[in-house]
Amino acid sequence: MHTTAPAPSDERIFRTIAADISASEPQVIAAVGLLDEGATVPFVARYRKEVTGGLDDTQLRLLSDRLTYLRELEARRGTILNSIKEQGKLTDDLAKSIAGATSKAALEDIYLPYKPKRRTKAMIARENGLEPLLRAIQADRVTAPEDQAQNYLTDDVTTVKDALNGARDILTEELSENADLLGNLREFMRQEAFISAKLVPGKEQDGAKFSDYFDHREKWADIPSHRALAILRAAKEEVVTMEIAPDAEVGEPRAIATIAATMNTAGEQPGDLWLRDVARWTWRVKLSLSLYIDLLSELRQRAHEEAIAVFSRNLKDLLLAAPAGARATLGLDPGIRTGVKAAVVDATGKVLETATLYPFQPKMDVRGSEAKIIDLVTRHGVELVAIGNGTASRETERLVGDTLKLLPSGIKAPTKVVVSEAGASVYSASELAAQEFPDLDVSLRGAVSIARRLQDPLAELVKITPQSIGVGQYQHDVDQRRLSVALEAVVEDAVNAVGVDLNMASAPLLAQVAGLGLSLASAIVFHRDLHGAFKSRSALLDVSGLGPKAFEQCAGFLRIRDGEEPLDASSVHPEAYDVARRVISACGRDIRDIMGSGTALRSLRAQDFVTEVFGLPTVRDIFEELEKPGRDPRPEFKTASFTDGVEDIKDLKPGMSLEGTVTNVAAFGAFVDIGVHQDGLVHVSQLADRFVKDPHEVVKTGDVVKVRVTEVDIPRKRIGLTMRKTVDKSQGKAPQGRGKMPNKDKMSAGPKSAKPRNSDAGNGALGAALLNAMKQKD
Template sequence: MEVTWDIIELISKEVDVPYTITKNVVNLLDNDNTVPFIARYRKEKTGNMEPEKIRQVKEVLSEFRTVKQRIVSVKEMIKKQGKLNKVLNESLSEAVSLAEVEMLYAPYKPGSKRSLAERAREAGLEAPAEKILNNNIEIDLTSLIQPSSADYSTISDVKKGLQHIIADIIAKNTAAKENLNSICKKSYVTLESTKIKKAAPSTSKKEPKATKGKKNETSKKFIDENKFQHYFQFTCNIKTIKPHQILAINRGETNKILSVKIVIPENVKRLYTIFCSQKWIRPNATNPVRVLIEECISDAYDRLVAPQMSRQIRSDLTKNAEKASIDVFCSNLKNRLLVSTVKHKVVLALDPGFFHGCKLAVISKTGNVLYTDILYLNSSKPNSKVSEEEKLSGIISKYSCEIIAIGNGTACRETETKVAKLIKSKHFGGTKVCYCIVDECGASIYSVSPVAKEELPDMDHSLRGAVSIARRLQDPLAELVKIEPKHIGVGMYQHDLSDKKLKDALDCIVGECVSFVGVDLNTCSEHLLRRVSGLNATQAKNIIAWRNKEGKFNNREQLKLIKGLGAKTFDQCAGFIRIISGHQDTNEDSEEEPSSFPKAGSKRKANPREGTSKSKKVKLAVDSSVNPLDRTWIHPESYHIAKKFIKKTGTVCDDIGFPTFITKVKQFMKTTDIKKLAEELNAGEPTVKLIVDGLLQSINYDLRDGYEKPLFRTEITTLNDLKLGQTLTGRVSNVTHFGAFVDIGVGIDGLLHISKMRPEILVQKNRTQLELGDRIEVKIDSLELKSSRIGLSLS
C-alpha cells in the first residue's frame, strides 16, 4: 500500500473542480497535451475550463505525485532499517503533504536522534503499550523492568516508555488528526510576530578576533528594520492574514528581525482531549488505565501534536502566500505581454541618460533599424555646433517619426520634461509627435544577450537597449519573448520565491500568451515559435531553416515536413500557427479580396528571394496548396466541421476573413441556435462555437486589440502641480494584494490602497480586481511632497 488517498479526489477538492472534469484534465495532461491546447480545443472534456484553472490542476497534480514518490522512497529507506512498523506505515500512507512526510521520516534519517517512542519500541514495550491503549488492559509494570538497561531499569522509566509509545500512536492517528484540523478551522488561531531585542553592544575596548571563514558583520547587506515596523507587535487570525503579510513576516524572521509563533487557543486542546478520551478510554476502564491514557493524550498534544500543527499551519500559510505571489506575478506578466500593439508607426526610442547621453534608435513601421545615435539632452556636449534639440528635430523630420518612446529608467523624468517642452513649443514643426513612457525592464539584459548579438551584431550594446524599447512599443509580445520572464513582470516578494516554481509558472504564461495571440508562420521569429504550444527550441529552429530554404509556407500541413516535428507536436501547435500570405497588403475595410491572396487549392509561387525547393519528392507527400482555413484559429482536426458550417451559411472558403464573409456569418447566426447547430454538425457545442468565433474574425484580427493600449502624452505634469482632490487619468503599473500602483505621469507612482477601490468601478470592467495596464480615473487623496508619496482613490 503506497498511499490510501485518491489523487484525483484530492485535486478535485483542492482546485474546486468536479471529479469527472478533473479526471479528464489529468488524462489530457498525462497524454502530453499542453495547457493552451487543452484550454482551446478540448472544452467538451474540461467544461470550458479557463487556462488558469488547468494550470492549477497541473501544478497540484505535480505536487501530489511528488508527495507519492517521496512516500515510496521514505518507506523503502525505513524498511531497510527494519523499523517500518504498522503505525508508521499507515501514517506515511495517509500523508498528503511533503511537510508531513518529512516530519514522519525525521527520526529515521541517518545521523538523526531517535525519537523517544522509537527507543521504547526497541526495548520491546510496543506490545504492552498497544494492549493498554487498544484494550484498556492494566499491565504489571514490574514485569517490564529491564535491570541491565540504563533507560528502563525502574517502574517510572517503564511507565514513561509506555507513555511515549502511546502518545506517538495517538499523535499519528488519522481520525484524531482530522478532528484536530476540524477544530482548528473553527477556532481563533493567530499568528503573532514581535521584534527581536538585540543584545546591548559590548563596552569592551578589546578588538574582536576575526573568525576564519566568516564574513565580517560590516560586509553584510544592510537591512532596514523599519521596513518591518508594522510587524513589531503584530497579531492576526490565520484566516484573514494577507499573503503579502506572510511573506513580509517570513523575510523579517529570516533576517532575524522578527520572532514568529502560532498561537492555538486552549479550547483546542480541551476539545481534542475529549475526542481522544472518547476514542480510546472505555467506560469500564480501571482508574489507573484511565489516568495513564489521559496523561498520554495530554503529552501527545503538548509535545507532538501542537508543535506539528504549528509547523503545518506556518507551512500552509507560506505555501499559499507564495502561490498568491506567483499568481500576482503571472497576472501582471500576462497583461504586460498582451498590451496592444502600435502598428504602422515609425518610432524614435530614447534610452535616457545623463553624462553618457540618451541612446537613440529610429525603428521603421516593420521593426527595422533605420538610424541610431546618442543625444546629450540632459547634459552639454563639448564642441557641438548644432544643439541636441535641433539634431533631434532633424531626425524626427527626416524619418517622419510619429511617436517618441522613452525608457522609464535613470533620467526618464528629465528626458520626458525636455521632450514635452519641445512638443509644446512646436519645435518639431508640422510633424505631429506624441511620446510614451515604455517599461524598459530587461532591456539592458537583452542588449548583452546572445539573442541581441545575433540580431544586431554590429551595433554597440548600449544602443541595442534603445532598439528594444522601440520594438516593445510596436509589438510587446514579439520583443519580450527574447527576455527571461522574471525580468519582465512586476510581482510581489518574487525574490523570496522558489526560482523553479516562478520560472515554470512564468514560462507557462508566456507560452499561453504567444499561443492564444497566434503567430504568422511566414513572418514570425524563432523566439516566438519557441513559445508556441508544443514546440521547443530545436523544432522552432528547424521550421525557420525550412522556411529560409524552401520559401514561405502555403499551409499548415507543410509543418509535417519539418525534421523532428511528429504527429503529436503537429496536433499541439497547428491551431496556434496561421498562414496569412499577403495580409500585409490587405485593407480590412475593403469589400474586395486582394489579388495578393491565393485562391483555395492554388499553389503559390515562391519569391526568388525565398529560395527554391530542392526536395520535390518529399513535397509530393504533403499537399502544398493554399487552405483559407489556415488563416483562422480553427484546428485542422475540425476543418471538416468548419466546411459543413460554411456551406450552410452560403459562403465560400476563399472569402474567409473578409467583410462580406463575416457579414453573412453574422446574419446566419442571428437566426441559428448554437445548440441545434452543434447537433446538425454532429459536434460538441464548444467546438462549434470556437469555429463560429474563428470565422467571425478578420484577417488582421489581433487578440491584443481588446487589451489596454499604451498611454500617449504631449505634455508633462510635475509633482508640484498636484493638488488634493485633483482627478487624473493613470495607468496601473503594478498590482499587489494590498492595492495597486498607478502611473499618473509625475515620475512617481501613486498607491491606490485596496480600501480605496470602489467595487462599482470594477464591476464596470467585469472583474473583481484591477489588472496591470488598466487605464483608470483616480483622485489625489493624500500628498507627501518630502517623502514623494501619493495616496489615490478610484474616481
C-alpha cells in the same frame, strides 16, 4: 486516449480532479488522455472542445497541476503500502486508512509508526522492558505510578524517575504517531493558531523596513499572503522571531485536553493525573513544535501560491496589453550622465538608426538633442515615441514634448508614450540580444527593446524571463520552480490566444507556440532565412525535425498573411479546412469576399455543417473566425494624458484629479503611474464605491484610470490615491481617511530613478507596498 478500464487509483484521481475543476469525470478522463498523448493545453482548449466538453485553458491548467500532485500521491501511497506489507504489519483497517488518505500530509501521518527511524528514546525504553509499565499504568489508574514503577527497576533502570520517564517516552512517541490525533490537532491549529512576530533586541535599525512587524499578531488562517511573506522574510533576516501557536490561556489547554482525551483520563486517580501530565509534556515538547513546522510549511505554501497567482495575473495583463501596432517608432532609453539612448525601428521592428543624446548634465546639449530627434522623426516617418520609465524619464518626456513643438509645418507630431522598461537591461545583455544585434552596443539594444515593446508588448516581452518583467510580489521569496512553471504557462497561453505571424515572428516568440519549443522555433527561423517566407502552413512540414505531431499542435496558432491559402491567415486549424470550405461553398461566394464579412454567414446554420469528427463547438468557431479572421483579442491601444505641470511628487496636492496607467496589481491594491517619479497606490478600499475583495475585479495592469490624490508623503516618497467617486470636501480625501498611505515598510514604491530593470524588478514599485501595505482590517 484510454482504451481500458482505469485502475482504482486512476478513478480516484479523475473523481478528485472533476470536483476541483467543476467538471464531469468523462471530461477529465478525456483531457487526461489527450495530455498524456502529448497534446498541449492551448491546443486542447482551442481545438478539442468536442472531446473535453469545452474545458477552457484555466480548467486545463488546474487539471494538469492537480494531476501531477495526485499521481505523486498515488505513487507515495503505493510505496507506503509496500513498506508496511514488507514489515508484516499491514491489516485490513490500516490498508483502508491508507486508501482513504486524501493528502500527502494525511498519508505521512498514517505512515509515521511504521516509518524506519533512527534509534529513539522510546525504542531504548522498550529495550529496557518499560512498555509493560506503561500498560500497567493505563490499566490501573488507582495505584500510584511511582509504586508500579518499583517493579521495573533493573541495572539499566536504576530509579523510579528513570522508569517513569521511559514509560513517558513510549507514550509520547505513540501519541505523536497517532494519525487521528495529529489530524484533529492540525485542524484545531488551523482554526485557532495565531502568527506572532517579535523584534529581536538590537535589530531596530537594521530591520527598520519591517517596523510594523516588531510586535505583530494575527490569526494564522486570516493573514494575507503579502503580510505572511513580509514576516517570513523578516524572520529569515533575523529581525523578528516568529511563533505559530494557539492562545496560551485558552488554546493551549484545549490542545492538551484533546491529547488527554485520547487516553480517557477524565478521572482524578493517580494514573489519570500522570497520563494528563504526559499529555501536557507531549504537547509542549513534541507536538507543538511539529505542528508549528506543519503550519509554517502550509503558510509558506499558501503565501507562495497567492503570490504566484498575483504575479501570473499581472503578467497575463501585461502580455495582453494593447499593441500600438505596426508603426515606425523612436525608442528612448533615458539616462543623465551616460546620455539618452535612441533607436528608430520601422513598422516591422527592424532597426533603422541609433544615436545617443546628451541633453542633461554634464553636457547639457539640449539644442543638439532636439535637432537629432527632429531629424530622426522626419527622415523615418516616426509615428510613436516610446520613452522608458527609468532615470530621467520625465525630463526626457519633457524634452520630447518641447521638441515636437518645433517640428516643421506639415509634419505630424508622433504620439509620445512612457513605457515600462523593466527587464530591458536583462534582454540587452542576453545571448539572444547579442545574436540579434551583434554590432549594437548593449545600451542601445535597450532602446530598441523599449520601441518594440510599445509596438507589440507580447512579441518583445517573451524575449525576457518573466521574473525580470517586474510585476511580481516577493517573487524571490517564493518557490522558484513553481513560479517558473506558472509563468511559463501564462506566457504560453497569452501567445497562443493572440496567434503568431509565422513569417515575422522571432524564435523566442515562436518557441511559445503550442508544440514547438526553442529548438523547433530556431529550425523554423533558419528554414525561413534560407528559403524565404512560408507560403502556406503545410510548408512547415518541410522544416527539419518538425513532424506531424508538432504540426498538429502548432499549425492553428500560426498565421500567414497573403499566402497561397486564405484560411492560413485565420485560427481555423488545417484539419478543419474541409469544413470551412463547405461553409464557404454554401455561401456561393469567393473565400476572400466572405472572410471578414459579418453578414455573409447569417443565412447559414452552424449545426448543418457538423460532422462525425467536428462537432458544433468547432463549427461555431469556424463561423466566428470567417467573420473576423485572425482577430486580436487584445484591447485597443490608448495612452494616459499626464497633467501638465505635474512632473514631481512635490507638484502633487491632496484633492488633485489625474489620469494614469496601472503598472501593477497586488492583493491589497493597484499601483498607478501618474507622471511623476513614483507610482501611487490605490488601496483596495479605494478602488470603487463598493466593497472590493479582489483588485482584479476593477483594474488590471495597463489600464488607463482616473484617480484623485488623497495623501502625499514627500520624505518617504509615497503617494496615496483613490478611484472612489465620493469625496470628503474638507480635505479632498475619501471618507474616514480610508485612502491613507501604506506603512508596512520603508522600501518605498520609490523614485523611478531606481531603474527596476534587473531580476529584482518585481520588488520595485510593488515591493514597496508589500512591506508598506496598509495594515487595514476590512
